Amino acid sequence: MLMLDAGKQSQISAVLGHPYPQARLRYWKAAGRSAWIFDDIGKEGYVPTTCGFIVSNASIEHARVLIYRESRGEQIGDPSFLRQLIGARAAGSGLDKHVDNISGATLSVNMMQRMARAALVFDSLTA
Template sequence: MTTFDNPAACPTDAASIGGASRRSFLRGALALLALPLTKVAAAAGTFELFKTFQTPEAFLAEAFGATVPPASTLDLDDARQSQLSGVYGRRYPQARLRYWRAPNGRTAWIFDDIGKEGYVPTTSGFVVQNGAIDFGRVLIYRESRGEQIAERSFLQQLVGARASGNGIDKKVDNVSGATYSVKMMQRMARTALMLDSLAR
């Protein structure tokens, strides 16, 4: 719904849709088109470009409680990139990646992946402890379908997963209409396990 600057100018019936009101409406519509898409969404309130299930701050609080350890940095040199690309499916797009490690060795990772080439990145967080996935969360999902992968019932399937070749050792049920997203989450879980091993 378009919000008019002057409520009195908002047409209320067919008879009042005259030249002045029509021009006012067109000016408002053209102004929306000139804005970046994120501002159009905020102004028009008609759609969102992504869905946030959990903020990074909330994810880290869930992982570590009230005392979140300071962020560390993993340098992804050529040797590490070579190992990582085997499970991530391609070279990681950054040379450095932030992560968090508790004194007991528990690590948390926040990173992006795509369901397939041309898809929009999904941001997820994974907690690894003793070489296994403790839990995973979808933080921001940016596709138009397949958001069922963010449900706790789906994510529960990843709990306890360990590395098995370039994949994980747990069977994960497919979600109708979200096959690529399901495969992406398995790949992200395996990537988190690899990152944890590289950071030791």
């Protein structure tokens, strides 16, 4: 369980653009890899999207959209889109890899990039 004190919340807020809504986050860690499942909102006022990420050696090893409830942008769950996140590392406030946008789903694409970056930060906080 990752306890998100004020310092850790500050780091996460810088990535997500808002504090993480809970004070703790469950994760799984084994064989040098960590697994993270959490929610974020792609469009202001909409329902959350649940995604899962596996982080290994400070990079995204696997990404998956688990629950997507918005009316547009479901293409972010396609394997062809998610492959763009594989191998991404933290770079400044974003990722070190370019991620192609999806027409009509800009906010969902931005959310996925934020969530991938957040998973990398969460992983770094467990070291």
